[in-house]
Amino acid sequence: MSSPSATLYLAASICYTSIQLLNSQVLSDVVRVAPNEIVFSTPRAVQDIYNSVVKGQETSVKTDLMDFGTGDLGLTWETDPVKRRDVARKVFPAFSSKAIKAKEPTVQMYIDLFVDKMRELGDTTDGIDLYEWTNWFAADMSADLTYSRELHQMRDGKYTEFLETLLGTSFLGTVMQVSKRFPLLSPLSILFVPPKVLRTLPTFFKMNSQEVQKRIDKRGDTVHPDFVDYMLPLDVPAPTTKKEKIHLEQVTMQLFLAGFDPVQIVLFSAVFFLLKTPDAYTALVEEIRDTFRDYNDITPDTLIHVKYLNAVIHETLRTHVTTISGMPRRSPGATVASVYVPKGVICQVSNFNICRNPRYFHDPLNFHPERWLPPDHPRYDTKFSKDDLKCYLPFSIGPRLCTGREIAWSQIRLFLAKMLWTFDLEMIRGQDKTFDKDFWVHAIWHRPEVRVRFLHRYRTG
Template sequence: MDGLGDEDDGLLWERDPEKHRVASKAMSPAFSSNALRAKIPTLNKYIDMMISQMRDHGQDEAGLDVSEWFTWLAMDSATDLACGWELHELRDMKSHDFLEGMDAAGMLAIVLSTAKIYPILTPAVMLLTSWRAMTLIPKMINGLRAKVVERIERRDSLMHPDFCEQLLPVGKEVPKTRKQLRHMLTVLGQLIIGGYDTTSVVTYMFFFFVLRNPEVLRELKREIRENFPRYEDITAENLKSLPWLNACMQETLRVVTVATHHSLPRISPGAMVNGIYVPKGVICRTSLFTYNRSERFFHDPSSFRPERWLARDHPKYDPVFADDNHRGYMPFITGPRQCPGREMAKITFRLVVSKLFWSFDVVQVSKRLEFDKDFRVYSIWTKPELRVRFLPVKREV
């Protein structure tokens, strides 16, 4: 959604510190504890719908492709929580044009950034962009614009709390200029991308790793099922205290850097860093993916080992991880640029994983994937087909 407005990079991609501060301050109440709590029923609606659909369709020998299902869950909830836009992907079990436009935009972002760095290659890299992508992206933007305008018109009769409510609270004048509307579109578009990408990638990647680690899965099912006798007992608040579940979440976020392979660029104000002067105006980046997989900071960094995040008195704690350096672990960045939706992302992961493994035993039926061979990231992670059977847990009545 970058570039929806003229010289307006919204919230997440605004490089100017002062503009970012203003945009961040305006949106911060939408991510308060009370505001997030009010959004959980909408999130649960989609998680429960996915569970129901998996119960009906997930037992077949062919299984379900979780790359599709987690994408549908993420997009349905992201657009509804942004501006009350219901895509019905889970209900209809198929992707909406808006989702296809998002994927096309992710690829186009890489193509354009490459062209910016190497202008001589611009004609060649533009050939990599299909005409279908060029038609899907305007359609995606126009679709969002229409839904935001519709949301503005029904501002006094909300279906549920959403992020648009913060951009356009009751009593505030509606956008009167194209610039004001573009700003709303840019911010909401970025929130949709952030919510969609984080949820779909983290839940999918967790499944990828946990299916390769039976002991991790066995302990997770034990923890969830022993703590919650009934499905209705699973709440966002109760899940905060489950050590193994939260260790699995932290480890997934370590092994797979969400959204992109590097942090967003920052422009140096002119400063000394580790004894080296970085002149004013220099664009700086750091690779969180590289840090999180470095032997300098983590023991056995390429392996999925939730034990590294446990307290030392936990039965599953392994002292080989005692010297892991957690200080640089920042999956949602840190400081004033920290991801505003980090708590919602954690809530979503806990609820999705807990409700799924309370409800089902899972069996992978597709071929075994290799992380370094089968995965790619083009601004947004690609997710290869991963087919899983969902077998309802039989419980004594």
């Protein structure tokens, strides 16, 4: 491999597989992955990088890795701590307990629609493509919750151009991010991206812009509350300048992505790991069906303390870390995990490696929900008693702690519980897929086709 395209591919591999520390082998606690960038693989580094604040402001500032040239970085991609705090003040009320409760009927509606579609289509010889359906479910729900946009992918059984375009940006996103890490490659990188792929990101931004304008036009006339209600209440004038509109478009897009990508990853992976681990699948199904006698009894409130279900979600988040990078930060000149990092050097943490490190987790490459159970639980196993559960931080910490963690937990619990109460799941024979061999990532996680049968369960008694 000596062509420029091969060089670009190699650089991309260095960035992303080094961050993940290929095959989870512990190469070192500190690894250099770019000319001015290092990755830590210790829990202490998580605290030192992401939880370091002065007067409530982060001191290790976010890099421009996610700046795709729109002129506005919105909320989650904003690098300026002051600007980010100002945007957050407007958005955070959308994630209050009261706001989450108001969105519950919408969440229930989409989960019930998924269940209905599985009754209709799931019990066939070939089953359904789990990757497609978890994508459609999560995107349909997130678009509606974010800006009352109805994609109807589950209803129609096919991708919209919007979601197809988003998923098509994955490789281009990687190329742009690699170019920032290796500036010498930047002039060459775009030459080796197919024109169709080059158009994906601008096309996606344009589609999003059009939908945000539609949402502005129907203020006060939506079927249910959404996130835009909090960013653009009726007593505030609608945005008129290009700058104001772009800002709203960026924040809205990021809220959609935050509600779509992690949720579809966890739902797909939870089913995948459960079907690959029959004991865990059986234990969870028994817990759900013993806890609830009726489908309609399953609500976010009644699921909070269903212990094995929560353990399964924790273990899914550990086994398949949803973030695709280590959330890079620019050092102010500080000590991280006993290593002094000079000012301006970019540092980050490989949660992927930490979660697969035998120093912190027993048998880390395999799926064991039992590690998250309390000692008094019947399925608790003492072989996991020395696991360092505090080093597991799927929603980060500090000023940029994920604000959507509560609604995400609620959605995932509800989806899994209602699905497993209703159906017996069966993976179609001949699918010898594994996480290390068949899951891969560019700017977005990609998963293999996994076909699953949904066998309807008729409860008696």
